[in-house]
Amino acid sequence: MDYITLTISLIALTISGLTFWLTRIKSGVVKMTRPTVIFFGPDGAGAEHKKVFIRTLLYSTSDKGKYIQNMFVRLQRGESVQNFNVWVYDNNGLVRGSGLFINKNGIACNHHFLMPKDGTKYDFLAGKYLLQVFVESVDENPKKIFEQRLALTKNQEDEMKSKSAGTYFDWAPNTQNYFSHIDTGPKKDKELTNLIEKLMDEKE
Known part of the structure; x- marks a missing residue:
């Protein structure tokens, strides 16, 4: 009987130690829920600048949480690949993405991804797209946390x-x-376009 009791105690201790390590010590990874809405189009009515917009929840797999310093979207159509690496999100008003702490409870907000002002022109043409979302945590390389295949018709184009x-x-x-x-x-x-333009100009 003593051996059974000791074995059960050791198993319980092991499980408790593993749970503590997973939730309190291990930093975990950042994940996101499936976006309820995705948008391809101009950054405001008549705007020349194009953007990708998503509404999602970012969360960490551990209680310790994770600091992310940047996010970007990669859009691929056939052999064409375009990164939308200017990140703006809602945080009691629009702010230029410069860092977020993501814990286990998560943060739900709107994310706007635009192209830099380097003269690059981009058109959303008809075809099949692969949308990929990347996060860059502090001291880590960017990691893909979501991807989705979408399609634009010729009429939509x-x-x-x-x-x-x-x-x-x-x-x-x-x-x-x-x-x-x-x-x-x-x-x-x-109004949204003007605010984003101002945030981009301040960053530059």
Whole structure:
């Protein structure tokens, strides 16, 4: 009987030690929930600058949490690859992405990914896209935390060009698919564009 009691005690101690290490000592990794909405289009009505927008929750797999210093999106269509590496997010107002502490509870907010002002032109053409989201933690290389395949039709491409509109991809949990639609966006997009432009200029 003493051997059984001792064995049970050792197993319980091992489990407690492992749990403490996983939740308190190990730094864990940053993950994200599936975005409820993804947007391809102009950064505001009529804007020349293009952006990718997502709404998601970032969270850490351990209680210790994780510091991330940057995020970016990589968009691939066929052989064409474009990085959207200017990161702006909502934090009681829009702020230029410069660091977030992500704990186990997570942070839900809107993320805007734009291209740098280096003269690069980009058009959302019809075709199949691979969207990848990367996070860069402190003292670590960027890691991919999400990817999703999406498609733009020729009609959507034409409307985006003629109406300066964007395409929204809304997640439907009942069918486990994204459904896309064209939208010119709310009127406040112009104000949003001006604010993002100001944040980008201040960073430069």
